[in-house]
Amino acid sequence: MLIGDSILLTVIVGIAALALAVYTVAWIKMAIIHRPISLLAIRFIDNPIRRLVQPPKDVVNWINIKRGMNVLEIGPGPGTFTIEAAKSVGEQGQFAVVDIQPAIISRLDDRLRRAEVSNVITRTADAAELPFPDNAFDRVFLIAVLGEIENKERALSEIRRVLRDDGILAIGEFLQDPDYTSFGRSIKLAGAAGLQLTASYKRIIHYLLLFRKDQNIRHSNAPTFVDSLGLAAEEQKNRELEPALRS
Numbered sequence: 001m002l003i004g005d006s007i008l009l010t011v012i013v014g015i016a017a018l019a020l021a022v023y024t025v026a027w028i029k030m031a032i033i034h035r036p037i038s039l040l041a042i043r044f045i046d047n048p049i050r051r052l053v054q055p056p057k058d059v060v061n062w063i064n065i066k067r068g069m070n071v072l073e074i075g076p077g078p079g080t081f082t083i084e085a086a087k088s089v090g091e092q093g094q095f096a097v098v099d100i101q102p103a104i105i106s107r108l109d110d111r112l113r114r115a116e117v118s119n120v121i122t123r124t125a126d127a128a129e130l131p132f133p134d135n136a137f138d139r140v141f142l143i144a145v146l147g148e149i150e151n152k153e154r155a156l157s158e159i160r161r162v163l164r165d166d167g168i169l170a171i172g173e174f175l176q177d178p179d180y181t182s183f184g185r186s187i188k189l190a191g192a193a194g195l196q197l198t199a200s201y202k203r204i205i206h207y208l209l210l211f212r213k214d215q216n217i218r219h220s221n222a223p224t225f226v227d228s229l230g231l232a233a234e235e236q237k238n239r240e241l242e243p244a245l246r247s
């Protein structure tokens with residue numbers, strides 16, 4: 001091998017090692033400062049490597065978003081999937097986005113303005129308290145978000161509430177996410193909220209699961225605290241009745 005070649009090889013390997021080190025440090029930082037993800041870490045999420053392994057176009061196709069639909073995205077972060085999905089809905093449809101961090105929403109607004117995408121309604125809100133009426137959306141999707149949500153049970157039951165009876169929920173995860181939620185756990189959590197798995201797309205470092213409402217479960221989207229209040233009131237009534245029944 002010529003001296004020139006070996007210098008070039010050393011430079012290439014050096015640059016690759018440096019890039020890998022920077023990327024790794026960013027993810028370690030994100031792992032430490034996560035929940036919700038820091039604004040610093042958000043900068044690294046939408047990058048060419050991720051777009052190559054988890055192409056937004058493929059993900060949006062799997063969710064089967066069509067023109068004229070009402071779609072909700074939860075936790076858009078930098079908007080990795082937002083623009084692609086909003087374009088698929090078109091001007092006839094409605095595309096809503098919620099994120100728990102106001103700064104994420106304001107950055108996304110800027111990005112959408114620059115990209116001249118005008119059919120997106122953005123709101124700061126917690127997935128566990130969605131500011132939308134029942135049966136409002138044909139599609140709800142969240143990618144690399146479930147692990148970050150504090151009250152996952154409540155959030156999934158809220159999603160079920162806003163989803164139309166024939167609607168689809170898509171949960172995506174990316175292995176590199178420090179809050180990565182396993183395939184099995186996502187299915188279990190969604191199942192407990194009355195959402196049935198209907199399709200899955202598994203790739204080496206990411207997956208997408210599609211769910212429909214389990215029509216046999218009618219009350220699963222009632223908030224837990226309402227159920228427990230109801231039960232507590234029932235128990236209290238029984239306790240009051242008990243002495244009268246005994247005598």
Ligand SMILES: C[S@@+](CC[C@H](N)C(=O)[O-])C[C@H]1O[C@@H](n2cnc3c(N)ncnc32)[C@H](O)[C@@H]1O
Pocket residue numbers: 036037045046074075076077078079080081098099100101104125126127128142143144145148149150177
């Ligand atoms: C890791 S980022 C994922 C961003 C984007 N979906 C992606 O895959 O590139 C997670 C996002 O979920 C948001 N998030 C976390 N907890 C949330 C909650 N309870 N309700 C709504 N958004 C939440 C965060 O603020 C952040 O924007």
